[in-house]
Amino acid sequence: MSTGYQIKDQSMPYYLTFQVVYWVDIFTRPIYKDIIIESLKYCQKEKGLEIFAYVIMSNHIHILARSATNELSNTIRDFKKYTSKKIIETIVNSSLESRKEWMIRLFKHAAKRQNKAGEFQLWTHENHAIEISSNTFIETKVKYIHNNPVRAGIVNNPEDYRYSSAVSYADEKGLLEIIPVTFSLKTYK
Numbered sequence: 001m002s003t004g005y006q007i008k009d010q011s012m013p014y015y016l017t018f019q020v021v022y023w024v025d026i027f028t029r030p031i032y033k034d035i036i037i038e039s040l041k042y043c044q045k046e047k048g049l050e051i052f053a054y055v056i057m058s059n060h061i062h063i064l065a066r067s068a069t070n071e072l073s074n075t076i077r078d079f080k081k082y083t084s085k086k087i088i089e090t091i092v093n094s095s096l097e098s099r100k101e102w103m104i105r106l107f108k109h110a111a112k113r114q115n116k117a118g119e120f121q122l123w124t125h126e127n128h129a130i131e132i133s134s135n136t137f138i139e140t141k142v143k144y145i146h147n148n149p150v151r152a153g154i155v156n157n158p159e160d161y162r163y164s165s166a167v168s169y170a171d172e173k174g175l176l177e178i179i180p181v182t183f184s185l186k187t188y189k
Contacts, residue, residue, distance in 0.1 A: 007073045007129045013052065013066035015141045017128040018080065021110040021121055024103060025058040032087050033163050036061065037175050039083050044177065047075045051178050053142045055149065056163040062145045064138070064181075076127055084122035142169075142181055 007014055020026055027033050033056050040063075043049035048068035055062050067075055088107060091097055110121035132138050146169065149161035158166035168174035 005128050010070040010072050013132040015130045016063045018061045019124045020059045021124055022106050023059045027056050028058050035086050039079055043075055043079055049075050052181050053145045053165045055145045057148055064141055080123045088120045138181055
């Protein structure tokens, strides 16, 4: 196993990326994004997850967070395990999901390819964890996270994307409570 991108200091904030296997665009539907939001809320309330910034894109999530209980790795493991199970269960039980057979086939293939004990794999094993080392780095990552939907052509302004903390940084109520990082917000460009 590679030693790069691992969470070594459980007390530090990290920039994390959670990627769906095969880059499947699962989060184009609000029902799946809402599962992520509810699970993050649970992790905040019950596991001490502190979120500074986040965005849910079509096939990946960026999050800037730390653990108040110094158990970030455990929280991420539990988050990914729960959301994987809940999302796949929702797909399987949906009569409206037009991509059901295709997605289930891919998630089964990913599990088999990784010799995974379970029947399905939704998330890649990597978290692409990068420890936050400076104020400049955190500012760069917050701007990067918030500009993801703009770069993807989903919205013109970061704060217009509902599934992002950018709205909270624009002094409006977002979907999640966040701990805003203080820096000059003159421009996101």
